[in-house]
Amino acid sequence: MRELGAGAALAGALLLPLVVRSEHVVGTLTLIFFFAFVGQGWNILGGYAGQFSFGHALFFGIGAYTSALAFIKGGISPWLGMVAGAVLAALVGLLTGHLSFRYGLRGAYFALVMLAFAEIFRVAVTNWEWVGASFGLLVPLRGHAPALFQFADKRAYYYVILGMLLALTAGVARLERSRLGYEMAAVRENEAAAAALGINPYRVKLVAMALSAAVTALGGTFYVQYFSYVDPTIAFGPAHSVEILLRPILGGAGTLWGPLLGSALLGLLGEATRGLVRAHAGLHLMLYGLILMVAVVFLPRGVIGLLHRRP
């Protein structure tokens, strides 16, 4: 029964752009999948391994800037740049992870340190001419160039991110059931006990960090190709870090479908309020804040936690 439901949903998702003509609807769904993707990236470290980072925009930005720069300066296809960005982000993740975990940073301190790293990158990039400084990077338009990760038809992007999301979901599902997945859960629940069982928390967290960073960076490349533009605040800013973590937290951190659920809910909420919000600035962010506060009290394990609490 569940397989049928999942199959129907998948078929619906695949067929939707062919049936619905509105660019706006397709665009909204594309963004929902995008945030589900980067949210899942955060989820690997924050939800599954239990290390909440408030600075994941760091990896997002590295992915976006690496592939954009490779293309603008070196003519390298963003498909390759994407991989390079993921590798670079993983390395930065390993470095920041090593510093944090080796020195025993946890909880609030770890969250803040990641924020500080992201801010350092943001300020540095804002002041570096070669990478566009505060102005950012514009990806030159090449019309329809699939080999260069550019499509004339916006719907192609929808399929790309959908494909990325499906692949990631399958990957995380396997991770959940793998040995590493169990180790991550053990470290999340009780690090000392996990160590007593022979698990190396430092190594587990580091691996989670590298994976998480790489995935988030892949999302960064998608973003910059989709919008053809990125600047330091969009890429590395604290607001973006919040956007990334909000979806999995709302949906359910540490669950497979949490990020997608959270993203869909926020996406729909955004569309619903867009009509109401004509003159008021920042209302949707206000709503995010309110949702976060309410979720933390009433949905400490996210919406999925709520669904699983049925007797």
Added chain:
Amino acid sequence: MTVEILATSLANGVMLGGLYALVALGLTLIFGVMRIINFAHGSLMMLAMYATFGLATRTGVDPYLALGVTVPGGFLVGWGLQRLAIAPVLGAPEHNQLLMTLGLALFLDNLALALFTADPRTLLTAYSASTVAIGPVRLNLPRLLAFAGALGITAALAAFLKLTVLGRALRAAAEERDGAALVGIPVRRMYALAFGLGSACVAAAGTLAVPFFYVSPEVGNTFVITAFVVVVLGGLGSFPGALLGGLAVGVVESLGGLFLHGSLAQIGIFLLFILVLLARPTGLLGAAHA
């Protein structure tokens, strides 16, 4: 680079440092008692600034007199927020507490944006450009008053904590929660008190800053990021740490800005923050994870 310029820059750093110290004080008080890092601290400062600005422009109340409104107001708001938003998550995993204050900050900052727009406002008073001359150095009067005010409030708070029964009860609840509960101290009320006092501090800082600083929805964050650095530097939960740290950061920032490019100084602050966190991750109070 003359002596006059160096001296002026140093003096400015000290004055601003006093204000940083006051903001940091509120933050460290809240952390010391409840082990919560209050992301919404800057938002409260910002709201106090808007309240001061509003009072001054609509009723002509001088900002320094407005302290009589914003300090008790800040206390009440802090108390209320603690009861409404913080208390429900005191037993929850730490990241949920963080998310709560983060959500609060998001909500308050954007509420201000919606109500007041992003336009920075400046309050000009008769004495805004007045200076006090000490030798060749001209000190901006509002900044000097802010410094004096910050020191005064810090001293008052320290006296309260050391000398009054309530203050000692607060410290007891901070140091040893269960023991304090056992001797009859209403711990939950102490938490609300701490949050209220911390908020009153940051509200005072905001009011004191209005005569020389512009008011906008993000202005609180500018001060609070520095305050975070101060608190971590001085040790989370340490009063003297917050005070000395505030002054030190103020001076380093000012003198550094004289010799270095502005944004490099910003990076320097974040690097300092990271280094201190790595070197002393748990602050002066030992393992801080319940």
Added chain:
Amino acid sequence: MTSRRRFLRTVAAAAALGVPGTLRAQPREVLIGETHPLTGPLAREGNLGRQGIELAVNEINAAGGIQALGGARLRLMVLDNESKPPVAISTMERLKDAGVVAVLGPYASGLAFVTTQEAEKYRIPHVLDVAIADQITERGFKYTFRFSPTAGVGAAQTVEYLGGLVKDFQLGWKRAVLVHEDGLFGKATADTLQKLLPTIGMDVVDRIPHNAQAPSLTNEVLKIKAARADVVIPSTYYPAHSLIIRTMAEQRVDVGAVLSVYGGAGSQYRFIKDVGRLADFMLDGNHWFNPRAPRIRGVIAAFERAYQQPFAYEWLLAYQSVWVLKDALERAGAPDRERLREALARTHLTDTLMPYPIAFDDKGQNPHARVLLMQVQGGRIAVVYPPAFAEARPVVPVPPWEKRS
């Protein structure tokens, strides 16, 4: 709603096709798109732009609409891009979906980079307001039209005017200090100034970058003091101008003049409101109206009546952009994007509110665009240079702080 509109237009088109020659139905309305930051950090400017456009559209409709289209009225579709490039892209998508014949906006350069890109992708003519970054019209786009001066042109002309002032008033100024925000606008302008100032006989004795969000600019002002400048040239954002002037007053830093490039402070009434008498004698090279244009007084009065706001170049440029569009629509003869683009490219307007005629080169930029030099005098902003447009005599050098009340 979109599909209903499309349905009606399809029916109208079908009906039109079935009707011969001169009896063919003319469109009753021409749909114009507008994307502006109505919320977010640029909300103030974006809303001024919206008001300017609204005023122009109402005027045009009241006067009979587009004559060449049988009196078709202009209808606006206004979307808020929230001061964010990704949202700006989304607004362009929605405008395209709605079938607008052209797009106006978006005020900010950062936003314009993406809206012009989208306009080029979708082949919709896009007439810009403000958006000074030079590179916007250096990408070979065919659907972008900018009638106002660029950052580079503004800086060059301001230097030219400064040179004129120094010569005309025998000021003997040699030492210039640049203060700029450390972002792209500030740095690029400072670079241009550094290259051009020697051509009017001035040395850049210090170049002081500052953090755009700095809470205090005391250090920077102290450096200005140390440099003993004849003229201080800030290229930075509004809050910094406010801080700089206040700190200069407080520290009694006297210079020959403070002359900004696209600073906004010396040519914005809100600056005068914010800092009062401290704003006096501040000079700014910026967009402005042509004081000799016959219609300008009436338009400013109309705006003040409608929106209770004084003059601001943000609304002026938006207002003017509508008239540029109107002129092109008249010549295009049809609410068709391609014909409109052709008509825009062939624009030659001399009856404008700007101190320059409007035409577009093959890159979409108006080569005649010009900034003017304004000075705050007694709470009023007056054009002081070049003489052909001046309303008042410049006060240079400016009085020292001690002498001002």
